[in-house]
Amino acid sequence: MTLELSAVIAERHLDVALTVGGSETVAVMGPNGAGKSTLVQVLAGLLRPDAGHATLGDRTLFRTGSPGSPREWLPPHARGVGVLAQDALLFPHLSVLDNVAFGPRSQGRGRAGADAAARRWLGEVDAVELAGRKPGQLSGGQAQRVALARALATDPELLLLDEPMAALDINSAPFLRSLLKRVLAGRRAVIVTHHVLDALMLADRIVVMDRGRVVEEGPTAAILAHPRSPFAASLAGLNVLAGSLAGAGVRTSDAGLVAGRLTGAFAGAAAAAGTGSPAAGTGSPAAGTGSPAAGPEGLAAFPPSAVSVFLAPPQGSPRNCFPVTVTELEPHGDHIRIRAGRLAADISPAATAELRLQPGSRVFFVVKAAEVAIYPA
Numbered sequence: 546m547t548l549e550l551s552a553v554i555a556e557r558h559l560d561v562a563l564t565v566g567g568s569e570t571v572a573v574m575g576p577n578g579a580g581k582s583t584l585v586q587v588l589a590g591l592l593r594p595d596a597g598h599a600t601l602g603d604r605t606l607f608r609t610g611s612p613g614s615p616r617e618w619l620p621p622h623a624r625g626v627g628v629l630a631q632d633a634l635l636f637p638h639l640s641v642l643d644n645v646a647f648g649p650r651s652q653g654r655g656r657a658g659a660d661a662a663a664r665r666w667l668g669e670v671d672a673v674e675l676a677g678r679k680p681g682q683l684s685g686g687q688a689q690r691v692a693l694a695r696a697l698a699t700d701p702e703l704l705l706l707d708e709p710m711a712a713l714d715i716n717s718a719p720f721l722r723s724l725l726k727r728v729l730a731g732r733r734a735v736i737v738t739h740h741v742l743d744a745l746m747l748a749d750r751i752v753v754m755d756r757g758r759v760v761e762e763g764p765t766a767a768i769l770a771h772p773r774s775p776f777a778a779s780l781a782g783l784n785v786l787a788g789s790l791a792g793a794g795v796r797t798s799d800a801g802l803v804a805g806r807l808t809g810a811f812a813g814a815a816a817a818a819g820t821g822s823p824a825a826g827t828g829s830p831a832a833g834t835g836s837p838a839a840g841p842e843g844l845a846a847f848p849p850s851a852v853s854v855f856l857a858p859p860q861g862s863p864r865n866c867f868p869v870t871v872t873e874l875e876p877h878g879d880h881i882r883i884r885a886g887r888l889a890a891d892i893s894p895a896a897t898a899e900l901r902l903q904p905g906s907r908v909f910f911v912v913k914a915a916e917v918a919i920y921p922a
């Protein structure tokens with residue numbers, strides 16, 4: 546069962562087409578004003594396009610009409626669509642439990658059944674203990690978890706997430722991100738995000754929008770490896786290595802142990818569990834996507850500006866050191882971006898000349914652990 550959408554809204558310069566498969570999560574990215582939120586509002590039934598149609602399996606969400614196919618419009622509550630926005634938007638006068646039970650109740654379930662469903666979903670987002678509170682007694686992160694439970698409690702065929710982490714502080718965002726990873730698995734979802742890590746961790750595919758149109762789309766890894774739009778190219782700048790979490794680092798199958806610093810709430814949890822900081826790793830990260838079986842999955846991310854380039858490994862240094870072969874050199878602002886497979890380093894033109902770098906040069910990319918952010922995937 547597929548979601549198919551085409552929509553034109555002249556006032557917002559929107560002209561998009563989108564298809565989302567049955568258990569696919571699509572990340573919608575793009576610069577400010579690209580039309581990402583407008584797209585979500587169209588799918589949610591909050592905005593009426595001038596032209597177009599949307600179908601979810603054999604159901605029509607809307608059709609603006611043409612000779613031979615009449616105008617159709619399903620109101621938001623009848624679409625089978627759940628929405629999680631930047632703000633939780635809970636009903637302030639209802640308890641957490643009643644907020645989550647609201648959807649099942651309006652679908653016709655009795656109180657006992659709706660409450661049981663609400664408790665089950667609160668369990669899914671680790672918020673059962675909040676059931677009796679009012680929204681005013683919740684932190685931002687707690688409210689967002691409750692809003693996620695509320696969005697899921699109607700068992701929507703499509704989940705829409707519009708920058709769900711944007712309003713959260715740095716400590717709450719990683720927890721919600723790992724919850725989303727769990728609940729989005731096998732579910733159809735569209736997530737609007739500004740963060741490439743969200744796309745990497747949560748989505749199967751990226752759709753890049755610009756000025757109301759889709760300018761690029763494809764599997765997340767493929768878009769980042771071969772970006773065609775300037776926006777995707779800017780996203781692709783970040784170095785990301787995947788593997789399994791090991792203390793304050795990530796053990797990759799081909800780049801060894803990448804040492805870094807744990808981010809946000811996860812750092813607190815790891816510290817409480819008594820995990821330490823590993824020694825810096827060495828290895829060849831040319832492919833860098835391996836995911837060894839041991840331990841929960843994690844990502845190590847660092848900007849090209851944090852990478853130094855050496856002809857020989859620095860002696861006695863506690864830094865991450867990756868032997869690589871240069872594949873490409875390109876101008877990047879005042880610097881030269883040195884690409885080596887999936888990794889990139891930005892260094893000065895003078896350093897590039899001094900090291901006599903060219904495609905095929907075998908060098909060492911070196912990055913301090915303090916510059917590497919470690920995320921649970």
Ligand SMILES: Nc1ncnc2c1ncn2[C@@H]1O[C@H](COP(=O)(O)OP(=O)(O)OP(=O)(O)O)[C@@H](O)[C@H]1O
Nearest residue numbers: 556557558575576577578579580581582583584754
């Ligand atoms: N309520 C509104 N009324 C009229 N035009 C709007 C409204 N909201 C947004 N727009 C316009 O529609 C276009 C798309 O905006 P939209 O908010 O969908 O972009 P976005 O990609 O979500 O941007 P951002 O990343 O800044 O949230 C922009 O030109 C914007 O100015």
